[in-house]
Amino acid sequence: QVHLVESGGGLVQAGDSLRLSCAASGGTVSNYIMGWFRQAPGKEREFDAGISRFGGSTKYSDSVKGRFTISRDNAKNTVNQQMNSLKPEDTAVYYCAADRTLTFPKVEGTTYGYWGQGTQVTVSS
16 A cells, blocks of 8 residues: 655745645656645544646646646655645645546545655645
8 A cells, every 4th residue: 555755844934835745655656646635633634735646637626726736746755735825824734645546536535545644734824
C-alpha cells in the first residue's frame, strides 16, 4: 500500500506563497487519484484540490481556485500543491490523500483510502 508524507508547511504572511509536497512510497502516484485537503482548528476537513490518475484532469474548490495549483511529478513520485496569495483563513493542517479508484473528481475525504500525517500551514495577517 502507498505511504504518503507531506512537507513544505510553515509560517508565512498574508500574500506569500508556499509549495507543499507529498512524497509517496510503496506505490506510484500516477496510479492514484491524489487530493489535498485541509483541516482548520474546530472545523471539518475540506477538499482543496485533486488530480486524476495520469494527471489529465484537476479539480479545485471555489476557495482556492485561481490561487492553488496541484501537480504531479512522476520522476520524483510526488504530488505538489503550489499555494499563492495565501490568506489567514488558509491556516490549517494540510493533508495529502490517495485512492486507486477511477472515479474523478473525488471531493469527499471519506472516499480516499490513504492519507499522510499532515503539515501545518499558518498564515499571519
